[in-house]
Amino acid sequence: MANPVAALTTVTTFPLKSVATIDPGRVLIVAPHPDDETLGCGGAIAMLRSRNESVQVLVVSDGTLSHPRSRKFPAPVLRALREQETLNALQILGVESATFLRLPDGSIEDHISTALDQVISYLQSTSPTTIFLPWRCDPHPDHRATWQLIHQALLTLSIAPRIIEYPIWDWDIEQRGSISTTVKVTGWRLDTATVQSLKQQAIEQYRSQTTDLINDDPDGFRLTPEMLSNFAQPWELFFEEIR
Numbered sequence: 503m504a505n506p507v508a509a510l511t512t513v514t515t516f517p518l519k520s521v522a523t524i525d526p527g528r529v530l531i532v533a534p535h536p537d538d539e540t541l542g543c544g545g546a547i548a549m550l551r552s553r554n555e556s557v558q559v560l561v562v563s564d565g566t567l568s569h570p571r572s573r574k575f576p577a578p579v580l581r582a583l584r585e586q587e588t589l590n591a592l593q594i595l596g597v598e599s600a601t602f603l604r605l606p607d608g609s610i611e612d613h614i615s616t617a618l619d620q621v622i623s624y625l626q627s628t629s630p631t632t633i634f635l636p637w638r639c640d641p642h643p644d645h646r647a648t649w650q651l652i653h654q655a656l657l658t659l660s661i662a663p664r665i666i667e668y669p670i671w672d673w674d675i676e677q678r679g680s681i682s683t684t685v686k687v688t689g690w691r692l693d694t695a696t697v698q699s700l701k702q703q704a705i706e707q708y709r710s711q712t713t714d715l716i717n718d719d720p721d722g723f724r725l726t727p728e729m730l731s732n733f734a735q736p737w738e739l740f741f742e743e744i745r
């Protein structure tokens with residue numbers, strides 16, 4: 503079966519659900535990089551918090567690869583900046599804190615085994631009943647490795663929370679559908695219209711990724727207007743494995 507996200511242009515045919523249909527229990531949002539939680543799930547976070555649901559956020563990498571050559575923002579400074587941007591964004595969405603695992607940006611896959619114990623402890627202490635993970639076939643290797651890291655930890659713990667997966671880099675037309683899978687998934691959209699402007703405000707907190715704030719690295723990363731427009735819809739797209 504081809505990657506189900508390969509035809510992202512048809513996503514508006516996926517069913518639209520209200521947050522009331524989710525009944526999530528304790529929610530954990532897992533982000534490979536500081537900003538993925540807001541881009542992929544910012545609307546869900548705001549809607550869940552408006553219903554007073556418990557939402558925890560785990561950010562896996564330190565995000566320091568976005569501007570590797572900046573002298574004004576060397577890695578420790580960039581890490582602190584991106585973590586503060588995350589906290590600012592989450593505050594707008596109704597979440598007061600986050601946990602930062604600080605694995606090296608760009609090489610999460612190489613650190614799965616060393617981070618596993620820490621992730622297991624984290625899952626034991628937070629005991630989520632619903633986990634939002636990056637889509638397991640996202641074109642970005644850090645996103646796939648993040649899915650693997652949590653998946654392996656859950657196998658060790660022998661617990662099976664509901665897993666809801668969110669695409670990020672499949673939205674990029676150049677990268678879309680580059681990974682194929684035999685996994686059967688169902689796609690649906692969460693109606694986030696009432697929190698659309700809150701989500702936009704939260705995304706704007708990521709000034710290091712969306713503006714010229716860091717202007718001394720010609721190879722620096724920037725979320726393009728085209729990419730950002732994909733996350734400005736009045737809904738968010740999710741996948742769940744059909745078992």
Ligand SMILES: [Zn+2]
Binds near residue numbers: 534535538642645670
């Ligand atoms: Zn990412």
